[in-house]
Each structure stands twice: as structure tokens, then as C-alpha cells.
Amino acid sequence: MQSLANPALHRNGRFAKDKLFVILCIAATMLSITMLIILLTSIGLQGKDFLSWKFLSSAPSRKPAKAGIYPAMMGTIFACGVCALSAIPIGVGTAILLEEFKPRNKHLRLIHSIIQLNITNLAGVPSIVYGILGLTAFAHMFGVLGTVDQPILTIGTTEDWYHLRLPFGRSVLAGGLTLMLVILPIIIISSQEALRAVPGSLRHGALALGCTKWQTVWSTSLPAAIPGIMTGTILAMSRAIGEAAPLLIIAALYLRFTPGHLMDDFSAMPLQIFNWASRPQADFHYVAASGIIVLLAILLTFNAIAITIRQLTHRPMS
Amino acid sequence: MTTLTNPKPEFTSTCTLSDCKPRSKTVRKIREFCIISGLVACGLFSLATTLTIIIVLAKETYSFFRLDEVSLADFFLGLKWAPLLGAEHHFGIWPLISGTLQVTFIGMCVAIPLGLITAIWLSEYAPEKIRRVLKPMLEVLAGIPTVVFGFFALTVLTPSLQFLYEGFEVFNVMSAGIAVGIMCLPIVTSLTEDALRAVPKSLREGAYGLGSTRFETSTKVVTPAALSGIIAAFLLAIARAIGEVMIVALAAGSSPPQLSDNVLNAVDVTSETQTMTAYMVQIFLGDVSNYGPEYLSAYAVGGTLFVMTLALTIIGHFIRIKFRQAYE
Numbered sequence: 120m121q122s123l124a125n126p127a128l129h130r131n132g133r134f135a136k137d138k139l140f141v142i143l144c145i146a147a148t149m150l151s152i153t154m155l156i157i158l159l160t161s162i163g164l165q166g167k168d169f170l171s172w173k174f175l176s177s178a179p180s181r182k183p184a185k186a187g188i189y190p191a192m193m194g195t196i197f198a199c200g201v202c203a204l205s206a207i208p209i210g211v212g213t214a215i216l217l218e219e220f221k222p223r224n225k226h227l228r229l230i231h232s233i234i235q236l237n238i239t240n241l242a243g244v245p246s247i248v249y250g251i252l253g254l255t256a257f258a259h260m261f262g263v264l265g266t267v268d269q270p271i272l273t274i275g276t277t278e279d280w281y282h283l284r285l286p287f288g289r290s291v292l293a294g295g296l297t298l299m300l301v302i303l304p305i306i307i308i309s310s311q312e313a314l315r316a317v318p319g320s321l322r323h324g325a326l327a328l329g330c331t332k333w334q335t336v337w338s339t340s341l342p343a344a345i346p347g348i349m350t351g352t353i354l355a356m357s358r359a360i361g362e363a364a365p366l367l368i369i370a371a372l373y374l375r376f377t378p379g380h381l382m383d384d385f386s387a388m389p390l391q392i393f394n395w396a397s398r399p400q401a402d403f404h405y406v407a408a409s410g411i412i413v414l415l416a417i418l419l420t421f422n423a424i425a426i427t428i429r430q431l432t433h434r435p436m437s
Numbered sequence: 438m439t440t441l442t443n444p445k446p447e448f449t450s451t452c453t454l455s456d457c458k459p460r461s462k463t464v465r466k467i468r469e470f471c472i473i474s475g476l477v478a479c480g481l482f483s484l485a486t487t488l489t490i491i492i493v494l495a496k497e498t499y500s501f502f503r504l505d506e507v508s509l510a511d512f513f514l515g516l517k518w519a520p521l522l523g524a525e526h527h528f529g530i531w532p533l534i535s536g537t538l539q540v541t542f543i544g545m546c547v548a549i550p551l552g553l554i555t556a557i558w559l560s561e562y563a564p565e566k567i568r569r570v571l572k573p574m575l576e577v578l579a580g581i582p583t584v585v586f587g588f589f590a591l592t593v594l595t596p597s598l599q600f601l602y603e604g605f606e607v608f609n610v611m612s613a614g615i616a617v618g619i620m621c622l623p624i625v626t627s628l629t630e631d632a633l634r635a636v637p638k639s640l641r642e643g644a645y646g647l648g649s650t651r652f653e654t655s656t657k658v659v660t661p662a663a664l665s666g667i668i669a670a671f672l673l674a675i676a677r678a679i680g681e682v683m684i685v686a687l688a689a690g691s692s693p694p695q696l697s698d699n700v701l702n703a704v705d706v707t708s709e710t711q712t713m714t715a716y717m718v719q720i721f722l723g724d725v726s727n728y729g730p731e732y733l734s735a736y737a738v739g740g741t742l743f744v745m746t747l748a749l750t751i752i753g754h755f756i757r758i759k760f761r762q763a764y765e
Contacts, residue, residue, distance in 0.1 A: 307483070
């Protein structure tokens, strides 16, 4: 009542509230930034002692001082290579289907919207569920194609680099394909956004010159959307590099050998870090911190590349 | 010069007619058809993924409930979860669900207020220069793998909590929950900020024109207008927290709160817990025999987890579509 009677007081109270809120906002933001800084410095302090060239080039060991991350790094490179080669074509293909080939038929439109909703759902599925799916579908092949010991099909021996067998077993190929399932929805959604940002006038121009729908996509929309697609793909790949949960089910936690062919057992950097971090000895925690530094360095490089591409190509296209 | 001395260009123009012949309509149609079928196959691949997830989980869950030791009522109403130890095995899902909810609740207590306030500040108050610095920092935070947060919880958060209060165990709900909150913070912030920025400027100008302060504009006009997007962002963050694996596997321990002993165990944040995801990790990493009740129980737990996150995503999707206000 008093504040209503006295307009000056009323205004003062409101402005004070506004100022208080600004202080609260800045405090909240500072808190978030402080947490990020504490996180990075604590890992830096813990990991600096074990970080050396030897750490990058040797195998894990029972002694913390001799431990290295080389096999896990090679495992990550193999699995993420498989993942990129399989996820990018399927993901971009799905995005093109959903953005450029919108059907007019009523039934086809229903299927189209079901696929769209399904991708939203897949993006929310916990990654460990993908791990179970990968174990059943890729590693064991639903049990219908024999077992790993008695495969239904083998090409080459375990000595050859092109060794292949069905079912895949807990191999690099199965792990990479599982990672593909995890990042596929991310790639699809970001590629869709990139294609949506291409102005319609470009397409109309191509269609008016007599291009078919696919020629329009291949010669106009896709080239215009490539920077956006690349940014999304790089960010998705950095997710795949750091993803541990699905591989926890398929890959090995501790391995001294690098994979020689696609059917080999493998470990990955996040798994090796998990293995070190879950040991009780404090020294292994420092080794884990060194592993995290290597992992974060790789991921930051990926993020920096993605952000640079976005900054360089950030201009309107119409 | 060359065109004057060389008459060849005219020839090429007549040649194009014969060039056109192999590019007949049928060839073009066949090629177009093949490409579109390939794209449709890509689209159907994602549908097949979902169907396979459902079939795999449903099949193994079904064979789990076919076993003599377990019954549907025990699983969905039971308050004791003891699948591995003891003479009698108990499969009641509620301890695992309450473990998951403990971690999720603490995580959301950290992520939602901080994320919401930061998003409002970024979208309504912050000058462009600060935005340009803060947005990439949030992206860095979003790009950190979850195993790193788990390590952080175990080696930094837990000792700090124990320093503040000695009752905290080595593995405890609190530090895992805080780490999950930090993990979800960038998701909440960036999605909420997108929703806030999608509110048209005219609404803000109207509020300012009526004499509102910036605080009143952002809390009474902009936030309610973006509410559907904000709620969808919260639901997505909750789904991420429920499905989180590495943090809880590292920092939360390996025994769920037994509600059968004391229902209040569910609110004890100082002792260890086990979430649904952590149990699945324990089973798939351990040496339990394939197709025993313990092994199959992981699929039943996975099915429950899948249904929970699926429900959250679908609700979020429909909130966003149904309550999306079309401005202008």
C-alpha cells in the first residue's frame, strides 16, 4: 500500500529488484565459469606429472610410472574411423530425405513425420541402451549367424589385416558401428538444420533450369549446406571420441595390444581412463588425469576446427 | 581471334544433339529412382534401429519374467534389490529407480536454477561481447566427456564434501549428483537461451513501453512466452541425467538404497547408491553367466530405463509442438 501511495518508493523498489537480479545473474554465471576452471585446473594439476612422450607411446602397465595410453589411442582412432565412415553417409542421406524430399501424398507424409519423430526419440535414448543393441546386433548378430568361436563366415586368418568374420564379436568393427548408432541422430539433426538454412531461391533457380530433384540437391543445396554439415559432423565425432558407456559393454577396459585388423579386440581412451580412475591407488588417479588431458586436447582441437569453420562461413546465402 | 579462324565451336553445338541421346528420360528416371531408394533406405535405417532396440529389450525382458525366481509384481512393486548376493535373490526395481531419482534430483537442483538464470542473463542482459566469449565456453563444457566429470566427482568433489562434513562416504550420491548437474548445465543453458531468443522483439518493446524494468520484462513477459521451449529443455536434461552412466559408475558406488529396510534410505545423500545404468554396467562388466536371472535382469532394467527416457522425450516433443505460440 505504501509503495502504491508513494510512486518514488515504488519505482525505487522495482529498480532495486532489477539490480539485485543482475547481481544474481552475474553470480550464477561466475559460478558456472568457476566450476569449469576448477575442473580444468584440478585435472591439469593431477595429470602433469605423468604426462610425457613415453605416456603417449607405451602400453598400460601395472606400475603407474610405466603406464601409457598408446593402445587405447589406436583403438579410439580405429573405432572412430569406422564410425565416421558409416555414420556420415547414412546421416547426411537421412537428412536429405527428410529436408529435400518432402512427399505430398498423405500416407507418405505420415511415414515422413514418423521418421522425423523417431529421430527426435533416438537422440534421447541413453547411450548404454545403444551398447546393449550393439552387443546383440553387431557382436552376436542375434545369435543366428553362429558364435564367435564357430563363425559362419571367415575371410583371411587372424594374421591378415583384412581378416573378417560373421558375427563380428567384440571387435573394433562392432564398437565402431555401435558408436555410429549413438551419433547418427546428432549428425541427422545438425545436417537437417544446415539444409534448412539454404534459401529456397537457390533450389528454385536450379529447378527452373531443368534440374531433377536430385540434381538440385547435389549441385545446389548440398554444396551450400556443406559448412554446416561439417561443423555438426565434427562435433558429433568429438562426442564419439569421448563416449564410453556403449563401448563399456563391447570393448576391453585394459589392453596392452593395438588392434591389427577390424576383428581384433580393442580398448578406447575413455575406457582406459575409466579403468585407471576406478582403481583405489592414488597414483593411478594421476595417470587417469594425464589420460584425460590427452583426451581433452584432442576434443578441444576438434571443437576449435568446428568453431573456425562456422566463423569462416558465417555469411548469408541469399 | 580464335573464333574467327576456327569454325569448330559451331560443330560442337550441333554435336550436343547426339550427346543428348544417351541422357534419355528413362536413364535419368532410373538414376533418380535408385538415388531416392538409397535415401529412403537411410531413413528406414533409423526406424529399424528403434524397432530393434524395442525387440531386443522386450525379448530378453520377457525371458526374464518367464523365470521362476521373478514375478512381475515383485519387479514393479518390490522394495528390495539383491540380485547377486545372499541365499534368496530379490528383484524389486524401486531401489534402483530411487537411486536414479536421487542423482537426477540433485543434478537438476544444480543445473536448472543455474542454467535458467544464466540463459536469461545471456539472452536479455549480457552485452554482445560477453556473449561471444561465454557461448564457446559453454560449448567447451558441453563437449567434455562424461568420464571426465566422473573423475572430477571422485577426486575433487568427494574430498571437498568430506572436508565440509565428515559423514560423506567415499562413494556418495551428493558428489555424483553435483557432477551430473554440471554436465547438464550447458544443455539447459543453451536450449533455454534458444527458446528465449525465439521470442519476438515486439513483445519486449511492448513491455518496456508500458514502463517495465528489464527484470519484469524478462520474468513476466519473455520467460512465460518461451515456457514451452524451456520445459522441453528441462525434460531433455532430465532424460540425459537419468541415462547418465560414467559419472555414477565412478562416483556413486554399487549398492542401491534398500527401501525394504528403511524407506528414508531414499533421501540419504551421504551414503552410496546405485542407479539403473550403473547396475547394467556392473552386470555387463562382471562375470555373471549368460542367461542367468542376473544377466537377464539387466535387460529388464534397461527396458525400464528406455521406457522412462522415451516417455520424457515424447512428452517434451509434444509440449514443444502443442504449446508453441506462433508470433506474427
